[in-house]
Amino acid sequence: MNVIAPPRPLEPKDFASDQEVRWCPGCGDYAILKAVLKTLADVGARPEQTVFVSGIGCAARFPYYVATYGFHTIHGRAPAVATGVKLANPELDVWVVMGDGDALSIGGNHLMHVLRRNVDLQLLLFNNEIYGLTKGQYSPTSRLGTRSPSTPDGSVDRPVSATLFALGAGARFVARSVDTLQKHLPDVLRRAHAFKGAALVEIFQNCIVYNDGVFANFTEKEVAADRQLHVEHGKPLIFGAKRDRGLRLTPGACALEVIELGESGEGADAVLIHDERNRIMATMLAGLEAPDMPVALGVLYCDPAPTLEARVREQLVVAARTPGSDLNALLRHGLTWSVGAWPPR
């Protein structure tokens, strides 16, 4: 009897396409691609069931480099295209790749609606706070005063926060990571993949050409431990190279503050425990900014709810129980009259 060997588990390299990757040398996108390929292998993704949809921008080249189905669409519209993909075939495992201009400027409307509708997608927002492909204009996430070809005297409009936007739009899963965090990022991507619904992951990504070091104040090796707060559900919000600082609610105010913990952890009972189902807490964490406060990374919010496509299918299933719903019946419902014996009755 022939025994068919179970298929070899796919490795990250099996998910790499044969196309030459053409991002600038040193671009953060390489690291993100590596983390995504690892995640696909880790979660046992099936290439034929997996689709990457992107809009326009440097990040939007992503689908060409993954050996799954891929659709490089138009600027800002990837969430809308992906919604159509899921409406047609909810079984597909769909990833959406967007940049900050793509997702929050030209495509802001679509991002808002894909989040509130809770379409089952992994939405990766590569945030480098700049327009790269059009050669360095400031973006909707650029900080006030950003100098760029279109803002030579510094930008005058305040930036939008991707995570606060997502929470405001009604997202049920909001997470953050950094391109270079090659252990943390795949963990976050796995969580996003496991989530049934619209999972937004903001990835701080360094544009080496037009905005190099824009996140250095919390990503550089020497400051990372002290300026990054890696949140985990059910665990205290503690950070610092020596794990000697924590976040607590400011007594008498609705605000977070940093407290110093004693050498043997004194004061740790005042530190908040992360509850990823608490939207208010997620909102407060999302609002923390370096260097005065640590930047919260990890799954800030995760509170599952039915997906759009599940509800659409439910209605179809109920409607399908209607008896006599063949096409001829559709064309013949209501008032009809037969011409044969003329004149009619």
Add this chain to the structure above:
Amino acid sequence: MVGGGEAWERELSTTAAMRLPVRLAREMRDSAVVRFAGDSGDGMQLTGSQFTQTTALAGNDLVTFPDFPAEIRAPAGTTYGVSAFQINFGGQRIMTAGDQLDALVAMNPAALRVELHDLQAKGLLIVDSGAFTERNLRKAGYETNPIVDRSLGDYQLIAIDISRLTQEALRETDLSKKEALRCKNLWTLGLVYWIYARDRQPTIEWLRRKFAARPDLAEANIAALNAGHVFAESAEVAERIGGYTVSGRPRAPGLYRTVTGGEALAWGLVVGADLASLPLVFSSYPITPASPLLHTLAGLKEYGVVTFQAEDEIAAACSAIGASYAGALGVTSSSGPGMALKTEALGLAIATELPLVVVNSQRAGPSTGMPTKTEQSDLYQAVYGRNADSPLVVLATRSPADCFAVAVEAVRLAVKYMTPVIVLTDGYVANAAEPWLIPDTAQLERFPARFRTDADGFHPFLRDPETLARPWAKPGTPGLEHRIGGLERAVDSGHISYDPDNHHRMTELRAAKIARVATDIPPQACVLGDPNGQLAVVGWGSTYGPINRAVADLRADGLDVAHIHLRHLWPLPDNLGQLLRGFAQVLVPEMNHGQLRTLLRAEYLVPAEGLNKVSGQPFRIAEIEAAVRRRLES
């Protein structure tokens, strides 16, 4: 109260009662054009649609034209709040909703003010004198009451206090006076039913179904209907006009129904998707006058139809493209301004060569224009209106029933040629109704989509040598994982390519593929007349009815004129140029500033001339007849 109305009416009633009832024989008519007009809240659309159903059951051919205001709740009694429903019915083939009215029902002074100009001399004019109050007269801009100031002498005026008579008829019911007054449209319908010898029973049955949960309302409406009918039969109406008989028209045997363009289009899409063995995903964003298509399809979930109200026009187009990419038939719809927003997405569907059906219910523009008024001014937009060389297929619907066949054809071409297909329809076709010989869907030719499953030698832009269409490989198919997008791709691998010669070749291939469609459609024929002659009237879309009747009339008068009507606007039928060159003159009536005329001149260098009407109203038969006569008799 402007004096006179009541007194006049009382006098008339008294006179009538004193005379012996004289029953005139019903007069035979070949056809009749009736318009019901009143305030938005008077239920004129319902009255008209009931008259339509009953008339269809009586075996008449018919065409209807609902004309309702843009305002959702216009202030009562205003001229801009007038809602009208016109029906042309008869024993001959009816081609239009009719040029001039044989009868006008005006439920208030504003309706009289707005609609009277279309009533022919000696036409029947029925007015609710109870609504001709001083206040309503002033709102309509009348200084004196036209019922009594003899300004309506050209017409057969029947002034009845319908408001009061309806309330009197319903005195015995539990309805309040205000509720009872709402039944005056049914009272009026009863009266008009008598005039045209229509059967009340279908409406009675419809009322019982509609108000199944409120039998008191059903019975009140039926009582009003009967009261109007009895009034006509027994009062001066019978004596003065006697009523008409409009004979039925023999038709091909089969099962018929009335259908609006909106319904026929929705059903055609559902049937088309079934013939292609594809699930239908319809994505749209609300816009007048396209929304009814979304409403109709949203109610067809039992046929597996997925509808999606997107956040905007762009998302509607993009989600439909996503659905097609995933292996469904993506369909989106809109009207002119929304079509403009979808333009970039159409370019993506052209570049990635995915099937897509795009329905444009045209309206008067530019910009917001006149949303509820009809126009056919998006032809340039459909054929040319995109960046770059970006050809696609354009079809047009010519009548309500025609929408079914055009929708099926749009699906067939989109799937077979892997291309977006724009269907141009308009608010007039969408809302108008006509009788329809219902097809047996089992007899329609199937055109199942063929998905690529064979990985051997596959690349996403490998073309079918016959159609030049690329293979449709849907996600979920093992071994066919591939990437597509808006970037130019290599002709022989589908990978991104910036090669200059490749782009030239791909541009030619995209054009050649759409041109191939012309070999897959019937050669253009004349609807009326023969190839070679003095003058061809060439039309597209909803001008079909008036052109056809005008040409038929002119031919009956011995003029050498033909009617050519285009369903396929891009690509144009292969023989069209030759056909047009067979005529000394080519006249193109359009509800725009000359778009098909330009297209025909550009394609064939023929001296086509335009007859253009951009008023938001359909052509009259007489306008087209006159234009042809001017050319042939000069």
